[in-house]
Amino acid sequence: MPDYLIGMNVIETDGNATPAIVGAATSVAGFIVEAQRGPVNVPIKVNSWTDFLNSFGGHRGKSSGYFGTYCVEGFFLNGGKEAYVVRPAKSGAPAKRTIEGSSSSSKPKKKKGEDTGLPPVDESTDTNLKPTVTFVASYLGENNPGLWGNNVVLRISRGNSEESVNIDIGVKRKGRVRFLESHPDVKAKEMERKLRLNSKLLRIESNSVAPTSWTDWQNCKGVIKDEAGVKNIDHNLIGLDEKYNPNDDGIFVTLAGGTAADSTGMLGKEGFRKFDRVDIQMLASPDGERTEWKLSKQVITEGRNYCFRRGDCMYVAGLPHNLGGGDITNVTKETEGLRTGDRLGSYAALYAPYIDIPDPEVPGDLITVP
Numbered sequence: 001m002p003d004y005l006i007g008m009n010v011i012e013t014d015g016n017a018t019p020a021i022v023g024a025a026t027s028v029a030g031f032i033v034e035a036q037r038g039p040v041n042v043p044i045k046v047n048s049w050t051d052f053l054n055s056f057g058g059h060r061g062k063s064s065g066y067f068g069t070y071c072v073e074g075f076f077l078n079g080g081k082e083a084y085v086v087r088p089a090k091s092g093a094p095a096k097r098t099i100e101g102s103s104s105s106s107k108p109k110k111k112k113g114e115d116t117g118l119p120p121v122d123e124s125t126d127t128n129l130k131p132t133v134t135f136v137a138s139y140l141g142e143n144n145p146g147l148w149g150n151n152v153v154l155r156i157s158r159g160n161s162e163e164s165v166n167i168d169i170g171v172k173r174k175g176r177v178r179f180l181e182s183h184p185d186v187k188a189k190e191m192e193r194k195l196r197l198n199s200k201l202l203r204i205e206s207n208s209v210a211p212t213s214w215t216d217w218q219n220c221k222g223v224i225k226d227e228a229g230v231k232n233i234d235h236n237l238i239g240l241d242e243k244y245n246p247n248d249d250g251i252f253v254t255l256a257g258g259t260a261a262d263s264t265g266m267l268g269k270e271g272f273r274k275f276d277r278v279d280i281q282m283l284a285s286p287d288g289e290r291t292e293w294k295l296s297k298q299v300i301t302e303g304r305n306y307c308f309r310r311g312d313c314m315y316v317a318g319l320p321h322n323l324g325g326g327d328i329t330n331v332t333k334e335t336e337g338l339r340t341g342d343r344l345g346s347y348a349a350l351y352a353p354y355i356d357i358p359d360p361e362v363p364g365d366l367i368t369v370p
Helices: 049-056 068-077 147-151 188-198 214-218 227-233 269-275 293-310 325-334
Strands: 028-032 044-046 082-086 096-100 132-139 152-158 164-173 176-187 202-204 251-254 282-284 314-318 348-351 355-358 366-369
Touching (some): 028 269, 096 251, 147 152, 147 164, 269 293, 293 314
Parallel strands (some): 028 082, 028 282, 314 348
Antiparallel strands (some): 096 132
16 A cells, blocks of 8 residues: 655556546436326436336326426437436326136245245135236336326236236227237246336236136136227237137236326425435426416425525426516516525526427327427
8 A cells, every 4th residue: 555645645547447536427307297107206217218208108298288208308308317207196096907717726825935926825725716816007016096007908818838928018099009018928926026026017916816827817807808809909909810819819908997196286395305315416397387477486486495405406497488588587586596696596597498399199289398
């Protein structure tokens, strides 16, 4: 170890070693977004727009009144590399569907030292159970509330053996099903664990008893296995011969009963607190600023105050798009903490420009977004 003297010490290196001091990231953003789907009230890290789509779904149209997703996309289009997204919700139910078998099955027993992914069961009463499986719209095992879940479609087909099945999970939009996940060759005893750990769309309730054979799956009540029913979901689900065959095309399950996630009061101060345990340099709640100026001003003030207390990030605020240039000038003059020279002003910034882009829901119509 070299001897160090008081003062400046110079150490020559070949330039290939890792620096002892690594610069901190300066472009990690936090967004509160009224997304289509996704886990609620927890910050989820996304490293690209594709990551966001996989976890939270795509854009919402003009009818929703929420445009925060466009801000997330703009962040990545402009060079952003890392963001944390919170989908706020105080209430809302996930979509579900329960199917029942017509024959007995066996629920896997939990042996000593074996993790089946299921809670311990009474081994004296866990045999000859009637298969009953409840599918729930979820994100890695946690409930995923919202109307989006009513469009979830499962395709279940025979796996590599009679005792296993393939599970494909998709979302229906505009009459077409787009499959987003595939879980091949899943057996009854491992189904709950595999979906809980790997699926961003679905789980099964832990007390479910899955059918143990492909034949048992086909005999379940609640599955769609007739040609008319499958075509009603999406006629493209049937093969090119246009003749439905469960052994070739699989059987289908749709979810229902999902209700909208209510974010009342979560787009401001209460939502900002969800970022307490993550490092961010910028924070925005674009959907909290979509309404009249009075409410928008409250969210902006709460965002500025939150960043001031943290001392390590800036709140980037958008103004209602119907404000003119003169209105914006007056807003900055009357808003504490946004005035030039205000001691709190360094913790907030106003962003005013809006653009018109095609509405994803209504062809030919435009939507105004920040």
